[in-house]
Amino acid sequence: MDHKVSYQRPNEQGYYGRFGGAFIPEMLHPNVKELQERYLDIMYDAAFQKEYTELLRDYVGRPTPLYFAKRLSAQYNTNIYLKREDLCHTGAHKVNNTVGQILLAQRLGKKRIIAETGAGQHGVATATVCALKGMECIVYMGEKDIERQAPNVARMKMLGATVIPATSGSKTLKDATNEAIRDWINNPTDTHYIIGSVVGPHPYPDMVARFQSIISEETRWQLKTKTGSELPDYVMACVGGGSNAAGAFYNFLDEPTVKIVAVEAGGMGIESGMSAATTRLGKPGILHGSKSLVMQTEDGQVVEPHSISAGLDYPGIGPLHAHLFDSGRGTFLHATDDEALEAAFQLAKLEGIIPALESSHALSALKQIQFKQNEVVVVCLSGRGDKDLATYMKAMGVHSNEVTG
């Protein structure tokens, strides 16, 4: 292992290379400073680790299987393993982080939890752990997303959360995040903000990456059992903000033989003006408290991205990923809306697994790489596709009322 450079961790100021930091107004300083000073001590306290590990096992259902996808592998003439985060409680990897952060919030003495959500997966995962711990939960969600993601809104409400529509700006994830940050500014003492991705001011990117790193920690020993080696040739994951990718890559980042492949949402095509491929379309900038690659106009106004998958529909990317891109450690590919759909149907038919649209982007990139027959490829299957059924039905040319009515 190369001990000179670690791609895993930011420096003391929260920088990964030239990306990261904490660009926050003074009003947020006490909350962010408290987190910066305490997150590592709390997270690596023995009692915390015990409770976190037990919850991951008994409540989330970890370890999640590492599944050898035989028919999919035959298709690409290689050895593809799916890391089944779709089998986590609540249906996606998001809960790994919310379980960790709710325990952290308790230890910080916070009484009230806020979160932002786009498609609603992180909102559901947050509402879930708030119910588990009996804490007040407020989820900010763009007005447009509330309309588009009614089932997840209902789930959050059933779990006891208050869902507040973000009505400013473009009324989507970016604005929900702004509203959550404003809530935090207005409630500086009793509230913890559970950010759902590896974005935000330091220490959030590092903290969320550590909570998600369980994905690659398990992958290593599972691979050892199945293939005799802890190290695959490739690890692939989709990237919006980048939390499942951060978790899937984390324990391989400092293993130079492992190729890291991040797959962004190409939307309707890179040049279409309807895309969310931040490394292709973004420039260095500051969004939601950290310096990273940001999709923006020439005048530095943040633009609204597009992806068929609401979880990838974010105009930035975590600073860890911006650094992987910048340094060349990671390869960044993209899949369009149509390609992701195609990959979803392919997995459903070949393996009997209906993936989330987000994860389908990672699957779609399989066809862009020339694998060797003996190579081992791990794809992070970050979530299950139940939430995307309406989109899948539309793609099948079936109107939802014909199926459900």
Added chain:
Amino acid sequence: MSRIQELFNRKNKKILNVYCTAGYPELDSTLEVMKALQDSGADLIELGMPYSDPLADGPIIQESSSIALKNGMTISRLFKQLKDFRTDAAAGGAGIHVPVVLMGYLNPILQYGFERFCADAEAVGIDGLILPDLPIYEFETEYGEIIKKHNLDFVFLVTPETSAERIKKLDSLSSGFLYAVSSSSTTGKNKEFASAEQYLQKLASLNLKNPVLVGFGIRDRETFEAACKHTNGAIIGSAYIKALSNSSNVQEATKEFLESILTEE
């Protein structure tokens, strides 16, 4: 001596600083609004540069920013508008002589080029900057020197949650004045202002090198007077933007609003 220091040397009580958004209500009303503010008795103007994601601002100022962006406001456009704003009216300029600080978020400035931004601000006659998302670390390691080189004052924010030690640090890095946020909130929140008194007294007792102006939640004569009691003055933003939004006449609305703040009953 900077224009802001001159102001405080001349007058150090009841300074009225009014916030307006560049390009609001109309793209080309920036100077008209600033002139109306000066004519109606504002001592200082905080000119906001609109941004798509203004984290520290509440709904009223954000809405004015959205409208300004829709109007086509950009930093380049703003510097064009400001080109002759210091020139006397008789010579064809806007004749604005009160100090003006630009308030904005870092991202659009980085895209414009930070040094180019400071140079252009200095060239047109801007006096200082308020950039709420530029933290101490970045200021000290990268941006502070550029700001100083272009003779711009830089104003940090402090809040009721800021420790005395940190207030002193922020004061030492600031020049022009220190911006005391009256409560931990975004702009335009009507929290009970009376609770701020203790905090403002604490600020007064710290022997800070800069004058202190209070902002957030100042909306009428009563809150203005309360803010001025222990400090050098106050900043009004959302309440003024609201007054502008309810009127089609910038001059009348501005005159009426400032009179309501400044006139003894």
